[in-house]
Amino acid sequence: xxxxxxxxxxxxxxxxxxxxxxxxxxxxxxxxxxxxxxxxxxxxxxxxxxxxxxxxxxxxxxxxxxxxxxxxxxxxxxxxxxxxxxxxxxxxxxxxxxxxxxxxxxxxxxxxxxxxxxxxxxxxxxxxxxxxxxxxxxxxxxxxxxxxxxxxxxxxxxxxxxxxxxxxxxxxxxxxxxxxxxxxxxxxxxxxxxxxxxxxxxxxxxxxxxxxxxxxxxxxxxxxxxxxxxxxxxxxxxxx
Amino acid sequence: xxxxxxxxxxxxxxxxxxxxxxxxxxxxxxxxxxxxxxxxxxxxxxxxxxxxxxxxxxxxxxxxxxxxxxxxxxxxxxxxxxxxxxxxxxxxxxxxxxxxxxxxxxxxxxxxxxxxxxxxxxxxxxxxxxxxxxxxxxxxxxxxxxxxxxxxxxxxxxxxxxxxxxxxxxxxxxxxxxxxxxxxxxxxxxxxxxxxxxxxxxxxxxxxxxxxxxxxxxxxxxxxxxxxxxxxxxxx
Numbered sequence: 083x084x085x086x087x088x089x090x091x092x093x094x095x096x097x098x099x100x101x102x103x104x105x106x107x108x109x110x111x112x113x114x115x116x117x118x119x120x121x122x123x124x125x126x127x128x129x130x131x132x133x134x135x136x137x138x139x140x141x142x143x144x145x146x147x148x149x150x151x152x153x154x155x156x157x158x159x160x161x162x163x164x165x166x167x168x169x170x171x172x173x174x175x176x177x178x179x180x181x182x183x184x185x186x187x188x189x190x191x192x193x194x195x196x197x198x199x200x201x202x203x204x205x206x207x208x209x210x211x212x213x214x215x216x217x218x219x220x221x222x223x224x225x226x227x228x229x230x231x232x233x234x235x236x237x238x239x240x241x242x243x244x245x246x247x248x249x250x251x252x253x254x255x256x257x258x259x260x261x262x263x264x265x266x267x268x269x270x271x272x273x274x275x276x277x278x279x280x281x282x283x284x285x286x287x288x289x290x291x292x293x294x295x296x297x298x299x300x301x302x303x304x305x306x307x308x309x310x311x312x313x314x315x316x317x318x319x320x321x322x
Numbered sequence: 323x324x325x326x327x328x329x330x331x332x333x334x335x336x337x338x339x340x341x342x343x344x345x346x347x348x349x350x351x352x353x354x355x356x357x358x359x360x361x362x363x364x365x366x367x368x369x370x371x372x373x374x375x376x377x378x379x380x381x382x383x384x385x386x387x388x389x390x391x392x393x394x395x396x397x398x399x400x401x402x403x404x405x406x407x408x409x410x411x412x413x414x415x416x417x418x419x420x421x422x423x424x425x426x427x428x429x430x431x432x433x434x435x436x437x438x439x440x441x442x443x444x445x446x447x448x449x450x451x452x453x454x455x456x457x458x459x460x461x462x463x464x465x466x467x468x469x470x471x472x473x474x475x476x477x478x479x480x481x482x483x484x485x486x487x488x489x490x491x492x493x494x495x496x497x498x499x500x501x502x503x504x505x506x507x508x509x510x511x512x513x514x515x516x517x518x519x520x521x522x523x524x525x526x527x528x529x530x531x532x533x534x535x536x537x538x539x540x541x542x543x544x545x546x547x548x549x550x551x552x553x554x555x556x557x558x
Contacts, residue, residue, distance in 0.1 A: 132461055159467030169462035173480050173555075183466035186476055235466055 083108045083239055083270045084129060089138030091124055098124045099135070100294040106239070109268040113281035113302075116291035117317060122274040123166075125291070126241050129272070130161045143238065159187065162232030166244040168224040170216040176203065176227050177212040180234045188235070195234075202230040206260050222253030226260055233264075240264065242273040278322060282306050290314045344528035351519045358515035359536050365429070365511060366498040369436035370444075373497070374490075376437065377444025382474075384449045396445065403442035409503045411435050416507045432504035440497050447489045451482035484555045491548030495541045502537075512536060 084106040091099040098121045106112045114122045127133045129140055131147055131154050140147050147157050171179050180199035184190050190198075203209040206226035208219075216224055225245055232240060242261065246254040258280050265271055265284045275281060281288050281302060288305040290298045290313075298311040306322070309315045348355075383389065383396035403411065415438075416431040426434075455478050463473030505514035516533040520526055 130465055132465065155464075155467050155469045158465055161465075163462075163465035165458060165462065165465075167458055169456070169458035171459065171462070171477055171481075173484070182476060183463075183468065186472065187467050232466070 083110075083143065084272065085139075085141040086125070086129065087139040087141070089125070089128060089140065090136045091121075091128060091133060092136060098294055099128070101138070102291075102294070102296055103138075104289060104296060104299070106270060106272050108270055110286045111265045111269075111271045111273065111284055112287045112289060113285035114272065114274045114289045114291060115276070115278065115281060115305075115317075116289075116297075120291040121294045122291050123243050126163075126243050126272060126274050129241060130158050130163055132163075155187075159235050160238045162235060162237035162240040164225070164228050164232055164240065164242045164245045166247050168216075168221075168228045168248075170219075170224055170228055170231070172216050175213050175215055176208060176219070179216070179227055180231045183231070184234050199230070199234060202233050203227075205233075205263070206230045207256075220253060221249045222256045225249065225253075225257045229257075229260055229264075239270045239272070242271065242275070244274050244276065246275070246277055276321070278306065278318075290317065292317070343523075344525040347519065347523040347525045348528050348532050351515075354515050354519065355512065355532060355536060358510060358512035359540065361429075361509065361511040362498065362501050362513075362537075363540065365432060365436060365501045365504065365509070366494070368433045369440050369497055369501070370494050372433070372437035373440025373444050373493075376441025377448050380441060380445035381448025381452070384445060385452060399438075400442045400445050403439050404446075408435070408439045408500055409506070411439055412504055412507060428504075428507045428509045432501070432507060432509045436497060436501060436504070439500075440493065443493050443496075444490065447486050447493060448482070450489075451486035452478055454485045455481045484552075487548055487551050487555070491544060491551075494548075495544050498541055498544065499537060 084104075086102055086104045089099050089102045090097070102121070102125055104112075104125075114125065116122050124133060128135050129142070131140075135148055138148070142157055142161065145152060145157065147154060171182065174182060177196070177199055180202060181192070181195040184195045184198065185192055200209060200212070203212055206229055208223055208226055208230070211219060211223060211227075216227070219227065229240075229245075245261070246257050249257065254277065258277060261271070261273070261280070262284050273281070273285070283302075285302050287299060288302050289296050290305060290309075290311070292313050298305065298309060298314045305314065306318065309318055380396040380399055383392040384400070387393045412432065412435045415435045416428065420426045420431050420434065459477050459481065460473055463477040464470070468476065501511055502513035504511060505517060508514065512533055516529050520529040523529065
């Protein structure tokens with residue numbers, strides 16, 4: 083589904099990604115862990131071209147999205163993204179947040195979009211909040227709406243950029259529950275996270291990144307119980 | 323025979339105010355004042371309407387330095403119309419520039435001058451408003467598959483609009499008052515009417531007082547409209 087091949091990315095003098103290669107198979111949940119500034123978020127943002135790469139290829143469904151002739155908007159419709167700070171549209175109600183892109187971009191009828199949005203809001207448990215504005219929602223509720231908004235485009239892949247890092251501890255669980263359900267339904271997911279419990283329980287594979295490279299990857303048991311790289315060992319000893 | 327003018331101390335003012343002549347002047351010319359106010363309103367409405375279109379275009383160009391020609395043109399336009407007096411712009415356009423294109427008339431000329439001036443200020447308001455919207459909003463829109471103009475139109479501009487209402491109303495009020503400058507090219511708006519009525523009546527306090535009150539009522543209504551819009555767009 084996603085193939086990242088030898089990607090380099092720098093912001094000015096700062097090299098953020100130094101030759102990253104990885105893949106996500108269909109219906110696979112890949113969790114990316116690592117210290118701050120290791121390039122996890124940048125990698126995720128490169129995958130839907132919110133950042134452009136200096137060199138290397140990124141293939142989604144076999145299409146090289148770094149190629150200049152590609153219509154990135156079409157690609158992004160199939161790649162849902164959930165942000166750390168939610169980025170809900172504050173001038174739209176919960177329901178409108180979810181229906182906006184399908185009606186304007188996919189041009190589906192308002193009735194159908196409404197129906198689709200209601201089902202999604204049911205799924206994330208917020209159908210009773212359909213007509214309120216984002217600033218009346220808690221952080222956890224906002225993030226669940228953001229997930230519903232991304233799902234409304236019926237993406238093939240979902241990217242999560244530290245979806246629970248900005249939440250109060252008691253709200254982390256409700257968001258992870260929604261993500262867990264999604265994973266069990268067979269959604270292809272790439273999740274940058276600091277929630278080691280989630281990575282261990284839901285992730286099929288875990289990538290450990292440090293200083294712009296993938297230091298180690300493997301199954302959750304392998305990474306968490308038996309890390310082979312000293313840098314992975316030292317990181318995990320601090321966070322677990 | 324010399325006429326003796328008695329010195330009346332402070333009573334002069336009271337006498338003047340109670341002077342039935344001044345009141346009559348205002349009352350008799352009331353329709354003329356109102357017609358002038360109407361022309362002032364019309365001029366302002368046209369100027370800010372065109373000004374908003376110009377402001378939106380040039381404000382967006384100002385945010386796109388990658389389009390070098392558009393950016394340079396926008397910079398030049400804004401610098402010129404913000405950097406020279408509106409009074410001079412009105413004179414320059416009416417006497418210097420527009421006659422090249424034939425006889426356009428004082429009113430149209432005034433609309434063009436005020437629109438161009440207003441557009442320059444509104445461009446900066448638009449730019450500031452768009453920049454005030456969180457960067458994550460554009461990213462969220464783009465990540466859903468919108469192209470740049472779609473994200474701008476559906477997500478950024480509605481939020482920017484809310485931010486720019488107070489400075490925009492400020493600009494409208496300033497423009498309404500500044501239309502008084504077009505009296506110099508004989509557009510018979512409120513100030514020119516005041517000048518003419520004063521010249522034939524010599525009642526400065528009554529005439530200019532009335533003109534001031536009419537301007538005040540118009541700007542106050544505009545300010546109230548701004549407050550109403552802010553309340554209506556609030557999502558809290």
